[in-house]
Amino acid sequence: MGKLLEGIRSPRDIKSLHREQLSALCEEMREVIIETVSHNGGHLASNLGVVELTVALCLAFDPPKDSIVWDVGHQSYAYKLLTGRYPQFSTIRREGGLAGYPCREESGFDAFSSGHSSTSISAALGISEANAVQGKDGYVAAVIGDGALTGGLAYEGLNNAGRLHRNFIVILNDNTMSISKNVGSIARYLTYIRTKPGYIKIKRNLEISFQRLPLLGKPLAALLRHMKARIKKFFYNPTIFDDLGFAYYGPFDGHNIKELTETLESAKLLHKPVLLHVRTYKGKGYQYAEQDPGMYHGLSGFDVDTGDTGDKSHSFSDAFGEALCQLAEENPSICAITAAMQSGTGLSGFRERFKNRFYDVGISEGHAATFAGGLAAGGMLPVFAVYSSFLQRAYDQLIHDVSLQGAKVLLAIDRAGIVGEDGKTHQGVFDAAFLQTIPHVTLYSPAFFSEMQSQLAFLAEKGDGLCAIRYPRGKELYRPPYFQDMAEPFSLYGEGDICIATYGRLFSFAAEAREGLLKGGIPVRLLKLNRIIPIDPAAVQAAAGCSQVFFFEEGVRQGGIGERFGFLLQERGFAGQYFLRALDDPYIPHAPMFRALEALGLNAQGMAAVVLQHCAEKKGAGSSEKTT
Structure with a gap:
């Protein structure tokens, strides 16, 4: 596994491979993706479906000089394999390893970081415009799935891009729906002819020649364009993409590397926006994913031989x-x-x-x-x-x-x-x-x-x-024996001059931290906010009676609940010390949830450590005052 991939450090390395080697490369990539996702989790069906399309893109374009923007980005695994990241691919989605989505910080081949849907066309259009203003060479292509095309932002981008008078390519990866069926052998033949480089060059040269003819040139060119449009409309069902100003071609077989590469090369010759419609099959190459692509869309892991997706615990x-x-x-x-x-x-x-x-x-x-x-x-x-x-x-x-x-x-x-x-x-x-x-x-x-x-x-x-x-992802955590279900705005457990306040999943960690502190002889009042907006004034009053209040939040610090709670304490004339631990940098890299919370100091040990540290500092300050 990975024999051909070992020799690929950039897309240029696959341009010398012959047809049989390209087929073998696709099989290798599928094996690597299946094996890696089975261990690390991730997106399987969507990535298996775009293997040949990714190869064709890397054959037709020259990244990173040419920019390929992946929508959502959950189908970019094959692209990572062909852009020098095969040696690190086993680390994908693991702490410190490759990201599960395109990431500009990770590689110069990733033109735009993504993770949310329907952004590719707008982002790619921005890159294209930046290239034009700065006089840079390079093609720009956006790859968007039919699912992402249900997002309004995609149509805003299409509407804007359709006004361009230069090359801009959108590849619609259609794996479920039919955009427009061009039925019949004549339509198929015309699609074949219209995407041939020779046809495009002859068409462009003729248009230029007519434009140069004195007097009759421009009217004749306009008449021919009108006749061409009428003939095209006779054989084709016009699509929304045609109406938006795109040259629409397709649909094409998304698993035919030769046809895709030739079509992409032809699209590069057009001095206008182009939409290439390709058909792919999610999960291709792995039986279980082909049969149920929905189940094998996003996984935490699975058994390759049986397809068993493992943990089905209640969430x-x-x-x-x-x-x-x-x-x-x-x-x-x-x-x-x-x-x-x-x-x-x-x-x-x-x-x-x-x-x-x-x-x-x-x-x-x-x-x-x-x-x-x-x-x-x-x-x-x-x-x-x-x-x-x-x-x-x-x-x-x-x-x-x-x-x-x-x-x-x-x-x-x-x-x-x-x-x-x-x-x-x-x-x-x-x-x-x-x-x-x-x-x-x-x-x-x-x-x-x-x-x-x-x-x-x-x-x-x-x-x-x-x-x-x-509520959080996954299952519930430690439930202390004294906990009571209620829809009241807040809950209060225990007494003490120290208060730990929090909400949501972090309550489980706070309860464990409190129990550990109690064993160490430090009494702690535990305040659990059930309703976090608006915060109940009585909850603030319950914390205001303590000399130290520690608020832990699994969210952004600026504008967050903890910051609001501190403000309300201050309004009430709180004279004690308030400590807030929340996320100063909200762009948290990928890592297992427990590891991420540990690194942020938001697990039980982290909470207890913060309380102990401040208690020790307070005690030290008190001893120093007495000595003085």
Whole structure:
């Protein structure tokens, strides 16, 4: 495995390989991807589907001089293998290793860092414009999947790019839907002819010649263009891409390297925006992924021989889905919205049981929020289940189309906090801070499944306006024996002159830290915020009676809940010491969740260490004063 890959340090190294070697290279890449993802986790089906397309791109273009921008980036593994990263590929998604997405810091071959959907066309257009202004050579190509094309940002980019009068290439990787079927042998033949370099050169030379003819040249050229358009329209179904100003070609076989390479070379000759439509199959080359590409989209690991995906332990997403189904049984106004993340957010069961109240709006979080506002205005109770990092894309809509309307919409914010191996683009560390800036928001943050269910029920029944509940990825952690489920704004455990305050998943670590400190003879009051927006004044009062308050937050420091809590303490005239540990740099690199929290000092040991350090400093300061 990896015999040919060992000799490849850049895309230029594959240009000398003959056809049989290229086929063997594709098989090698698939073997490496399957084996690596089985151990490290990651995205499998999407990466297996673009192997030949990636090879063709590297044959037709010359990265990094030419820029290839991958949308979402969860299909960039083959590109990493062909751009000198094969020796490090076994480290992908591991702490200190390769990122699971394109990353400019990682390699000069990565033209644009990505992780969220529908950004490639706008980003590639920006790179193309920068090249033009600076007089740089180099082609620019954006690779976008049909799923990402459901995002409105992609159409904004297409609309802007269609006005260009220079080369700009978009490759639509279509693996599920049909954009436009050009049926019949004549249409197929015309597509074949129109993408031949010779045809393109002759067509361009003729146009230039007609333009130079005196008097009749320009009118004749315009007449021929009109006739060509009418003939093309007769044989072809016009596409939205044609209407936006792109030369549309396709669909092509996305697994035919020769055809793809020739087509890409032809596209480079056109002095206008080009959209190449290619058809690929997710999971190609691995039986289990071909049969169920959805299951093998994102994995934590699996058995290569059997396809067994391993750990199926109950998660917060599962618990949310079950709780929502129970509420929907009792309340016919409850409906569920997802932005193409039905399985990931635990809504598969809801879809099966309440088909007429389930909406998958595609990868369009902004639309989902406004759609929810409309549903609420019409008398429904919409619940929008969305990953924390993806909710960032709907900030304006939450303000203008939900909060401002006074509409009751419930956000179920999944993957809140550190998510682990998906890394910088997916860490759910901004939601609490930006929601805090929106008027009249109510936000709860449970630590356990049962608590989430009771808080969700409370918000559904008694919540008002924009309500939200945020919960982490994966399963629940340590549950202390004294913990009690409640939808009250806060919970208080124990007495002491030292207070540890926190919310959400970190409560489990705080409880363990408290127990360790108690064994060391340090009594600690543990304050758990259940409702983090707005913070209950009584919770602030409970902490204000202590001489030292330590707030731990799995989110950004600036504008976060901990910063707000400190301000409220100060307003109350708190005379003690306040310590806040949160994320000063929110772009947390990929690493297992527990390792990331350990590095940030947000696990039990880190919390206890901070308290002990400050207690020792305070004691030392007190001894020094006595000595003086």
